[in-house]
């Protein structure tokens with residue numbers, strides 16, 4: 487598990503750590519770590535560092551200070567380093583130390599600033615880090631040189647022009663190949679769209695660890711999923727490993743039911759019960775002979791969790807099923823059409839006594855709760871407060887929040903998943919995890935992890951059934 491801290495938490499931890507360290511010590515640790523990461527990467531790219539050129543983009547704050555002090559270390563390794571000041575001020579003492587070590591200094595507005603960037607093997611972006619909250623305005627020629635260079639572009643703590651806490655990217659944000667993060671992972675390093683601008687994030691330990699508490703976000707990794715994903719025990723039987731009920735599909739979207747049941751059944755619950763019209767049951771059993779059919783929830787028999795919504799339509803019959811499902815006393819995941827049906831009636835979700843998971847994409851989220859906005863984590867948290875449900879917002883970074891709980895962000899998957907039917911598979915996987923007894927937020931986040939990992943491991947173009955085909959091998963590895 488990777489814990490992620492926002493700027494207020496990082497600054498508070500820094501303030502506490504500073505009580506035990508000499509003045510300037512933390513910046514020296516950061517600058518040394520930054521220089522090391524750059525030197526290692528430069529070495530692997532060029533086979534050596536001596537004789538290389540570096541350009542530093544230096545803002546007025548601590549971020550620029552880190553860049554200048556890292557320049558001192560680069561100079562000591564025989565790299566020619568030129569600093570370009572963005573603005574008139576620079577961090578007290580840093581510029582002088584840099585010049586003493588042999589560095590040269592110019593302004594970002596200098597006529598040869600773009601040339602200095604284009605000739606560099608390494609560009610260090612120290613315009614702004616934790617204090618970055620607006621667009622980056624550089625001369626066009628410099629912006630163009632940064633955007634087109636083959637040099638290693640390394641961001642100091644965070645790329646300039648991204649909001650470290652929300653993941654928002656402002657105009658002109660720097661696109662780095664690598665980011666050296668100091669002391670903690672920051673939200674922008676795991677949230678879209680900023681995550682992509684960070685490149686490869688390298689953690690530089692400056693000793694903040696003991697002073698950081700109560701992370702804003704956690705990111706689950708493979709080891710977490712392997713530890714929590716339920717597997718059968720020696721005395722398992724089909725009822726002990728969980729029974730999933732699925733209400734999905736319609737005459738218009740029959741495939742949604744096949745995808746959803748497939749996602750559930752291949753995640754290995756004890757049993758999957760499909761509820762639908764007789765012809766739909768026939769189709770499902772033809773595709774998945776191990777599934778069991780029933781024509782109503784009442785006739786379905788014992789079930790540990792329900793998946794309701796994929797492709798079910800929004801007609802009166804579907805509305806009535808969704809309304810009556812609110813009183814089910816087992817966990818329910820509402821997806822797709824069920825979310826559209828609930829969008830006129832969001833506050834009724836508070837009636838639910840058992841755990842409930844909502845899995846909207848941004849359009850469905852907007853219908854339910856209003857537009858996601860610039861701070862998606864806060865939007866999702868507000869939705870959980872309003873409904874009392876676990877809310878999983880699908881997107882380039884999937885966010886899963888629970889009432890009163892910590893926010894989880896999923897990093898697996900990619901735009902490969904932007905194809906019809908993949909969401910139906912996801913809800914089936916989450917349904918299986920819920921039926922097996924995982925807590926709702928963990929089930930949702932673990933399901934998103936598995937779903938994304940299936941896409942990641944699939945070679946070539948992906949369609950939704952490929953995810954189901956990848957499931958047995960993935961599950962076998964996970965439970966080995």
Ligand SMILES: NC(=O)C1=CN([C@@H]2O[C@H](COP(=O)(O)OP(=O)(O)OC[C@H]3O[C@@H](n4cnc5c(N)ncnc54)[C@H](O)[C@@H]3O)[C@@H](O)[C@H]2O)[C@@H](O)CC1
Pocket residue numbers: 500512513514516517545546547548549550552572613614615616617618619620621622623642643644646647668692
């Ligand atoms: N506080 C500490 O103890 C440590 C801080 N460190 C560094 O200090 C940084 C935070 O320093 P600061 O609080 O001074 O904040 P920053 O240096 O991130 O940014 C603040 C300054 O940059 C300007 N700025 C913001 N966006 C800009 C833009 N787009 N274009 C031009 N100027 C812009 C602001 O007006 C302000 O003057 C961290 O990200 C990290 O790099 C590290 O040295 C580790 C220790």
